[in-house]
Amino acid sequence: MTTLLRILKPDDFHVHFRTGKMMETVVPLTAAWCGRALVMPNTIPPILTGKQACAYSQSIKLAAVGYNFDPLMTIKIVPTTTPNVVAEAKSLGVIAGKAYPVGVTTNSDDGVHNFRAQNMQEVFSAMQDVGMVLCLHGETPHDFCLDREEKFLDTLRWLAENFPRLKIVLEHITTAAGIKSVTELPDTVAGTITVHHLLLTLDDVVGGNIQPHHFCKPLAKRPEDLVELVLTATGGNQKFFLGTDSAPHAVTKKECACGCAGVFTAPVALSLLASIFEKRQRLNYLELFTSRFGAEFYGLPVNSTIVMEKTVWQVPAMYGDVVPFLAGTTLSWKIVD
Amino acid sequence: MTTLLRILKPDDFHVHFRTGKMMETVVPLTAAWCGRALVMPNTIPPILTGKQACAYSQSIKLAAVGYNFDPLMTIKIVPTTTPNVVAEAKSLGVIAGKAYPVGVTTNSDDGVHNFRAQNMQEVFSAMQDVGMVLCLHGETPHDFCLDREEKFLDTLRWLAENFPRLKIVLEHITTAAGIKSVTELPDTVAGTITVHHLLLTLDDVVGGNIQPHHFCKPLAKRPEDLVELVLTATGGNQKFFLGTDSAPHAVTKKECACGCAGVFTAPVALSLLASIFEKRQRLNYLELFTSRFGAEFYGLPVNSTIVMEKTVWQVPAMYGDVVPFLAGTTLSWKIVD
Numbered sequence: 179m180t181t182l183l184r185i186l187k188p189d190d191f192h193v194h195f196r197t198g199k200m201m202e203t204v205v206p207l208t209a210a211w212c213g214r215a216l217v218m219p220n221t222i223p224p225i226l227t228g229k230q231a232c233a234y235s236q237s238i239k240l241a242a243v244g245y246n247f248d249p250l251m252t253i254k255i256v257p258t259t260t261p262n263v264v265a266e267a268k269s270l271g272v273i274a275g276k277a278y279p280v281g282v283t284t285n286s287d288d289g290v291h292n293f294r295a296q297n298m299q300e301v302f303s304a305m306q307d308v309g310m311v312l313c314l315h316g317e318t319p320h321d322f323c324l325d326r327e328e329k330f331l332d333t334l335r336w337l338a339e340n341f342p343r344l345k346i347v348l349e350h351i352t353t354a355a356g357i358k359s360v361t362e363l364p365d366t367v368a369g370t371i372t373v374h375h376l377l378l379t380l381d382d383v384v385g386g387n388i389q390p391h392h393f394c395k396p397l398a399k400r401p402e403d404l405v406e407l408v409l410t411a412t413g414g415n416q417k418f419f420l421g422t423d424s425a426p427h428a429v430t431k432k433e434c435a436c437g438c439a440g441v442f443t444a445p446v447a448l449s450l451l452a453s454i455f456e457k458r459q460r461l462n463y464l465e466l467f468t469s470r471f472g473a474e475f476y477g478l479p480v481n482s483t484i485v486m487e488k489t490v491w492q493v494p495a496m497y498g499d500v501v502p503f504l505a506g507t508t509l510s511w512k513i514v515d
Numbered sequence: 516m517t518t519l520l521r522i523l524k525p526d527d528f529h530v531h532f533r534t535g536k537m538m539e540t541v542v543p544l545t546a547a548w549c550g551r552a553l554v555m556p557n558t559i560p561p562i563l564t565g566k567q568a569c570a571y572s573q574s575i576k577l578a579a580v581g582y583n584f585d586p587l588m589t590i591k592i593v594p595t596t597t598p599n600v601v602a603e604a605k606s607l608g609v610i611a612g613k614a615y616p617v618g619v620t621t622n623s624d625d626g627v628h629n630f631r632a633q634n635m636q637e638v639f640s641a642m643q644d645v646g647m648v649l650c651l652h653g654e655t656p657h658d659f660c661l662d663r664e665e666k667f668l669d670t671l672r673w674l675a676e677n678f679p680r681l682k683i684v685l686e687h688i689t690t691a692a693g694i695k696s697v698t699e700l701p702d703t704v705a706g707t708i709t710v711h712h713l714l715l716t717l718d719d720v721v722g723g724n725i726q727p728h729h730f731c732k733p734l735a736k737r738p739e740d741l742v743e744l745v746l747t748a749t750g751g752n753q754k755f756f757l758g759t760d761s762a763p764h765a766v767t768k769k770e771c772a773c774g775c776a777g778v779f780t781a782p783v784a785l786s787l788l789a790s791i792f793e794k795r796q797r798l799n800y801l802e803l804f805t806s807r808f809g810a811e812f813y814g815l816p817v818n819s820t821i822v823m824e825k826t827v828w829q830v831p832a833m834y835g836d837v838v839p840f841l842a843g844t845t846l847s848w849k850i851v852d
């Protein structure tokens with residue numbers, strides 16, 4: 179007997195594809211199970227304009243040849259972004275702008291210093307007018323690492339209040355406080371949850387040995403936060419949907435004296451989600467989280483379907499020079515080609 | 516002009532010397548600035564008896580040839596330790612027993628499951644009777660990483676109350692709660708503070724990039740805890756003295772997927788302490804913390820003196836195959852040979 183599960187094909191509303199050879203390695207691993215993915219613009223150099231996003235999109239499509247996969251493009255919202263940049267990007271198909279507070283994570287040194295500055299307000303206003311979603315890395319740059327998400331929530335509330343037609347996504351929520359804020363704010367505000375934040379606490383990063391492959395920004399938090407994230411993701415609340423934040427780094431940039439933030443979940447994300455929802459006896463809610471709520475928030479049609487099989491497989495030690503999340507362990511759901 | 520500082524030669528009341536080639540590398544780096552050091556027994560295999568401690572002491576003395584240095588020996592208090600083992604160890608010169616709750620740090624899988632078990636109480640009673648100090652790794656094994664020290668304080672209070680003549684040291688305190696407990700308990704209870712815990716918070720481990728050479732057990736905590744630790748160490752309170760917990764690991768055991776806990780501070784500890792006390796305009800309190808309060812608690816005479824010079828030097832990248840704390844950075848006090 180084989181247990182199969184057919185669901186609407188997921189979208190990953192937060193992924194890092196990088197560029198060059200790394201991109202060629204990782205794009206197929208997302209395209210294998212996603213109909214679409216929202217591609218983060220914090221490459222080197224960054225994606226700051228619609229034209230750059232178009233060129234980047236073309237290179238991703240080349241890397242995804244053979245897959246039925248559409249990259250959803252973003253630009254990076256930086257202090258030099260203008261309303262014109264926003265309007266042009268939207269006209270070229272860019273659906274979201276990603277804002278990083280300065281210095282909060284990988285390649286964010288050109289990020290936003292002050293969300294309430296006049297020029298930033300003009301950019302958010304333009305995004306609101308053209309219907310471009312604002313995606314937020316919701317952490318303050320200068321607070322203690324465990325407080326940064328909660329401290330950012332004032333800015334989230336201020337944005338929601340002052341730009342009431344702007345669609346806003348609080349990305350990769352890690353705290354019960356973040357879940358609460360998004361839940362309480364109007365329906366223009368949604369949140370993404372990663373797969374690794376449904377499995378890890380800070381204990382998995384530094385509670386036993388130190389594990390750089392579990393290290394990301396925002397940091398995984400307390401057990402109480404993990405419980406709240408799992409309840410929310412599996413709870414059928416349309417404000418919360420999947421954004422893996424799958425973030426590949428070469429192993430030499432992780433296993434070193436000063437390692438980069440990012441967990442590479444693309445090859446294991448859907449398999450792990452199936453197990454997480456199954457454990458909660460919520461498999462019937464899986465496609466809401468992975469395939470429906472995000473599409474609805476972004477105003478996109480749902481994808482066709484994908485089939486998973488309940489069968490054990492071992493996560494490879496490496497993909498190219500990247501160590502995947504839970505490398506070498508055995509998972510219990512596998513995507514049927 | 517040269518600024519010199521002459522102080523009583525320090526004692527390090529918590530150091531890991533390991534064995535073999537590693538021991539030969541690290542012992543001289545402590546012996547260069549310490550008159551004595553309390554040597555932790557969690558080697559492989561562990562030091563469980565007085566005879567083993569004597570043999571270990573001999574090998575340390577060989578590694579310290581040419582230095583005026585005395586190792587102070589400990590045994591590991593484990594579930595199989597008996598009052599006879601304690602009495603024999605004391606007669607052979609062992610001055611302290613170190614108890615690790617099971618699984619809390621490097622080589623502690625044979626640690627104590629239950630401090631209130633009858634057989635453990637008999638061991639603590641024997642230690643009290645023969646005058647052997649009980650050194651505690653004060654963390655609970657199963658709580659969230661940031662809560663473990665505070666959760667252990669009930670056990671500390673219970674020990675102090677039930678063994679009122681037993682000298683107890685809460686090692687490597689990392690929290691304001693730990694400082695408060697030791698302060699409030701009778702004078703039989705003291706605490707050690709490491710150098711790295713006077714400089715780091717969790718932000719230095721995982722707040723920016725992930726930095727395995729800043730990773731130790733107990734974890735560095737919040738900025739408020741750091742402030743309290745610095746105020747206490749520099750504050751002239753005789754209940755608190757230096758125990759570096761200098762803990763070497765080969766670089767391959769730190770910069771990897773699953774790195775060991777431990778910060779190797781032996782080569783830089785005194786230099787950093789001078790700067791910390793100087794910054795607080797408390798240089799005149801330095802030798803109380805490094806050289807007097809610990810000796811008084813353990814009932815030992817003070818050492819002769821050592822001279823430091825205010826001069827810049829660069830911390831080497833490696834000592835053998837061990838990366839020292841703050842490798843490659845420039846420090847401003849140096850021990851005069």
